[in-house]
Amino acid sequence: MNILVITGSPHKKGTSALLADNFISGATEAGHTIFRFDTMFHVTQPCLACNYCRRNAGKCIQEDDMELIWEKLIHADMIVLVTPVYYFGMSAQLKKVIDRFYAINEELRSKPKKAVLLATCADDEKAFKALKAHYDALCEYLHWENHGQVLAHSCAIREQIEASAYPGEAYTLGKHLLG
Secondary structure, three states: EEEEEEEEOOOOOOOHHHHHHHHHHHHHHHHOOEEEHHHHOOOOOOOOOOOHHHHHOOOOOOOOHHHHOOOHHHOOOOOEEEEEEEEOEHHHHHHHHHHHHHHHHHHHHHOOOEEEEEOOOOOOHHHHHHHHHHHHHHHHOOOOEEEEEEEEOOOOOHHOOOOOOHHHHHHHHHOOOOO
8 A cells, every 4th residue: 555644743753753653664564655744844835725726737836845745645545644733733834735735636535545643742632622623524525534543642742652552553553554
């Protein structure tokens, strides 16, 4: 299975990065092909809502590092969204990339995909409420099927998540993907 992992953390060694690393390790061991796009370390612009893409067969007017993932996004069998929760939602870095999906909206909606959500937060599990609602709405709209979530709460720093069961859950989720 071709899997596109899109991360939204500004920290290369942060809590959500650990979940992404472990998921990727498990999925790679299971024989899946992974492409990882760390939004913070690429140049991506927000959607301008200019509709240039609608008039130009899905070609976005902006020329940035989204060029690295357009084809991978279209052809992936699974999309994995990875984010820390900042003020009850996904990071701005990840949201900016998801907003750009608009350019290839019809292609994304025409081929059902599998989806996974990996997220971390410093607070308790209630902090995930808005993120889960957004993820569910995105999956419903794009006809993506949820294939699992690891929602790591009470993990403000790397040492806290390392001492938890969450990294193992992310690894196991990646290792036991079907498809």
